[in-house]
Amino acid sequence: MALIHSRCADADPADAGVLASLSVPPDVARVPFAAELARRGERPAIVTAECVVTYRELAERVEALLLRLGTARRLVALTASNDVDSVVGYLAALAGGHPLILLPEDKPAAFDSLVAAYDPDVILRSGADGQNVLDERRKGTRHQLHPDLALLLSTSGSTGSPKLVRLSHANLQSNAESIADYLGIGEDDRTITTLPMSYCYGLSVINSYLLRGASFVLTDLSVVDSCFWELFRRHRVTSFAAVPYTFELLDRGGFADMELPSLRYITQAGGRLAPATVERYVELGRRRGWELFVMYGQTEATARMAYLPPRLAASHPGAIGIPVPGGSFRIDPLPGLEEGELVYTGPNVMLGYAQSPEDLALGRTVHELRTGDLARTDASGLYEVVGRRSRFVKIVGLRVDLGQVERILADLGMEAACAGTDEGLVVAVKGSNDLQLVAKVLAQGIGLPRASLQVCSVPEIPRLGSGKADYQGILALPQHGRVPAEPSAAQVEETGRDSVRRIFEATLELTGVNDGDTFVSLGGDSLSYVAASVRLEQLLGHLPTNWHVTPVRDLELQARTPDQPTRRSWFAPTDTSIVLRAVAIILITGTHVGLFTWPGMAHVLMAVAGFNFARFQLTGDRVPRMKRQLCSISRVVIPSVAFIAVAYVLTDRYSLANIVLLNAVIGPEEVTTQWHFWFVEVLVYLLLGMTAVLALPWVDRAERRYPLLFPLTLLAAGLTTRYDLVDPGVPNTAPALWLFALGWAVARSRTWAHRCTASVIAALSIPGFFENPARETTLLAGILVLIWLPSIPVPRGLQRLTGLLASSSLYIYLVHWLVFPAFSDFSQALAVAVSLCAGVAYWALCSHMPPLLTRALGFRRRQPGYTR
Structure with missing residues (x-):
């Protein structure tokens, strides 16, 4: 995917620094790493899936927001998510000396509670147009704000408790410096967000990287999502942060087998990581060339208090290590306990707590941090936490x-x-x-x-x-x-209610679905996608965007319960590829029967095939991905070969070349009944060809690094056959690689500019392809719909039928050639209806075969504990 620099203005970097200094009174304390962004110039600061923001551009956006916030020091509340606007809002408050309450955007109840408790002067939110939404509740401030106060963070997650940690400008700067010091962060380092920036650990990552002029990739994707690792590889990320639960997800996602040549280290905090897990990941890092930093911290210490040097992790996996640079520990004895309470001293210790707005005027009330943790030291001087004193x-x-x-x-x-x-x-x-x-x-x-x-x-x-x-x-x-x-399987059976796990297990023919699994990570493809999406929409009342790469855990949280009735509209948004497949098979069958004439839909389906190939067959590492691709191909080949063999025995219309799907290559050039299955043959050639090409390591790396450029390159190669510059060697069909590649490129189009590019390519290449304007119009319209409409409203009464036809489309295409001649002389409409029903019946028969076939082909069914 091409990276687009989000230039905001043509100001000189030095000018941005001057502007920032002019926007804030000189006597207002500021956090240096937030106030001195412009000095980093054109170095990348923030990377997203769509753009790269340089330090100069970031400084300009911060300065623009500073001008809107004004010079009067005010209390600001920011609802933050992992997006550029939130980072800009955070840095603007720090650079302008405005005390900031940082809250998660996805917890409105907690936000409302804290706003009611503290009555901020300004509320900042992310805007849809790339500009922060500023809700100015008063021009000045009603609060007395201590000059050292910079940031207020919650101590109790997202419950909305009024107890906040008061952090100073010096707290933030000093902790960022100590973290950057022991991690050795340099300008060329790049991390990726795995945690919310509203969480002190996630925020400390951003702080320490900005301090050193390094960069970070902003994303909300989970580590179980293949798109996360595509971003990781594409942008050559050198580190990421993890909490203990992250390691469970990494284990499920096959992290141990991933090729991540840019990875330099992983950091861990947010709770105690089991010593066995520490040992396992230390050994994995030794083999793969990266290090594990086990760390310890609390919000009250601005994030980090200790780290375990990687060289000691294998021999002391239960330790939290040594104090961060500038900090120190002592252990105070407790009566009746063998271990004492761990006490930390350092420049990153908070000013104190706030329980009400009046506390915002307080200066330092805390000089050392009593952690509430029970700890001890070993012979080597490393600290180990063995329990908690507090609740x-x-x-x-x-x-x-x-x-x-x-x-x-x-x-x-x-x-x-x-x-x-x-x-x-x-x-x-x-x-x-x-x-x-x-x-x-x-x-x-x-x-x-x-x-x-x-x-x-x-x-x-x-x-x-x-x-x-x-x-x-x-x-x-x-x-x-x-x-x-969640309801147990017995409860689900008893109540008749569905669940996300049950849907995935039924449609993918597997067991042992875990919380972090996604439809794609479980091996879902375009055939099973239809059935799963229809049942999910019925369960959830809507079909979430990108549900196929959303963890089961997150989908389950959206599931309706009996006490949550949902008002449903007459129409259900249905995935565009599903609607196109259902409509296409009806039009193809009706055209072949002679009920009407509407050519061109088979070629629309070729583009849809490329679209679905990119969505479902390009995830995971190279070898597991190749196995999944071959398994998916078998689901096309086996029912096709089986049916054509039966047709060969029962009629004289087909040849042995049809049975082995080679008629398009070795069959007669003139169009005969042997030409009936050209679509299946060409589709199998394309899928096998793509699987073989992507099995090459250097091609695999190129596709991951350039996910949009790669299919566009294939498209360019395919256009050489479309314009007869190269003979594809498949005489019975029009060239189809360019349509398959165009669908692939559509799936990789993430921005308006990408979609416009795909539309222009379609509009320029389709005219003249068939020398039949009606057919070309159908093809162009189908591809434009695929590009611009992620879903299409379908009447709820027809949604199940739409899904059934889409699931059965391949099987209907196969069987209708034998079915409709027996009925067309009597009634063409009846011939179409019987063909559709026969195809559905063949699909139902074959749907019970995958477990047997996959075992025969050497692909194992997933069981609990097995990770693809």
């Missing part, structure tokens, strides 16, 4: 205040007690309640995956002799008293 846990990298969980339920009128570990929470609720509803409310309010939360109904809250809640007893509550995060 906080970290789950999938999110710090959860157990007391806040209890307060949420108390506000709902429930008496409850909560206990937890890094594995999840157990909540005991007194009396009779709708436990499924309680679990859902808590999961959404805290921002945890439902699988990390267990809710139990108890007659009385377990208590100790002192009257305090018995948290160990709560953790040990009987398993049968807990409510599973």
Whole structure:
């Protein structure tokens, strides 16, 4: 994909620096790495899937927002996501000396709670036009803001607790410097966002890279998404950050087998990583040429307090390591405990907490950080955390205040007690309640995956002799008293409700679907896509964009429950490729029968085939991808060969060349009945050819690095056969490589400019192809629809039929040649209807065969614990 520099103006870099200094009164404290962006000039700062923003351009955008914020120091709240606008808003506040409350964009309840508690003067949001939306609630400020105050971060995830950490300009600068120091970050380094920037760990990555003039790729993609690794390779990323849960996803996604030559190191924080996992990844990094940095930190220390030097990780996998540069530890003894409390001192220790707006006027109230963690040192001087003194846990990298969980339920009128570990929470609720509803409310309010939360109904809250809640007893509550995060298979069967896992297992013929799996990572292709998408739309009430690369966990969270009725419209948005396949097979069959004449749709389907090849067959590493491609080809070849063999026996219309799908190459040049299956033959040639070419390592690398340029190059090669400059050697058919490649390029088009380019290519190359204006118009219209419409509204009453016809399109194409002659003399409409029904029946028969066929071909069915 071509990178487009998002030039904002033609200002000189030095001018941008002058402007930034003029926009802020000289007595206002600022964070240097945010205020001195322009001095990095034309070096790349931010990379997205669509553009590259240089440091000069970033400085200009920050300066433009600074002018809108004004010179009066005000309290700003920013709803942040991993996009350029959020980064600009964050840096503008730091550069202008405006204290900033940073909040996640996807947690509106937490945002509303904190806005109500702190009454910010300005609210910043990302805008649709690339410019921040500024909601100015007052011209000046109603707050007393301490001159050192720079940033306010939540201590309890996304619950909306009013307790915030007050960080100074010096906190942010010093911690960014120490992190950049021990990681050895240089100007040529590039990281990629794996965590939200509203999370202190994710934010510290951005800070330390900006400090050194390095760059980062902004994305919300998950590490289980193949598109994430395409971005990673294309932009030569040198590092990424991970929490313990990330490593589970990496294991599921086959990370150990990935070729990532640019990777220099992985950092880990956000909770304790199991020593066995540390050892395994240290060894993997040793073999692959990268290092693992295990780190330890808290929001109260602006992110990082300790790191474990990679050379010591293998021998001390349970340690947090040594203090970051500029920091120091001590362990204060605790009565009755062998280990003491870990206490940290350093320039990155927060100013203190804020509980209300009045606290924003406070200066430093904390000089050292009592971490609440129990720790010890070993003979080599490395620190190890062995437990927690406070009632906080970290789950999938999110710090959860157990007391806040209890307060949420108390506000709902429930008496409850909560206990937890890094594995999840157990909540005991007194009396009779709708436990499924309680679990859902808590999961959404805290921002945890439902699988990390267990809710139990108890007659009385377990208590100790002192009257305090018995948290160990709560953790040990009987398993049968807990409510599973998602309905069990038995519950689904009993209620008749579907689930995302059940849909994927049924349509992909596998078992053991995991939270981090996606439709594509599980081996889904264009044939199974139709059935899965129709059932998902019925389950969710809508079909999310890019659902096929969305983790199961995220799709499950969108699933409707019985207490969530959804108002449904008369029309359902249906994937354009599905609609085109359904419409095309009807028009093809009707044209062949003679009911009407509408030629050109078979060639539309050739472009759709290229489109789906790019979506489903170009993920993962080279060898597993090749196996999946061959398996997908077998799903075309085997039913085709089987049916044509039967047709050869029953009629005299076909030859042995048809059975082996070689008639287009060795058959007679004149058009006869042996020409009936040209589409299947050419499609198989293209799929086999692409699989063979992409099996070459250097071609595989080229496709990953240039995902749009690669199909455009194939398109250019295909046009040499379209314009008769090269003989393709397939006499019975018009050249089709260029249409397949055009569909491939459409799937890789991410921007308006890309789609315009594909449209122009189609508009210039299609006229004159058939020397039949009607046929060419059909082909051009079909491709333009594929380019510009991601979905098409289909009446809900016809949605299932549309999906059925699209799923059966290949089989209808095969069988209609034998079926319609028996009925066309009686009724052409009946001949079309019977052909469609026969094709659906053949599809239904073949749909029960894949497990047998895949085993025969050497492809194993997925079982629990098996990762493709």
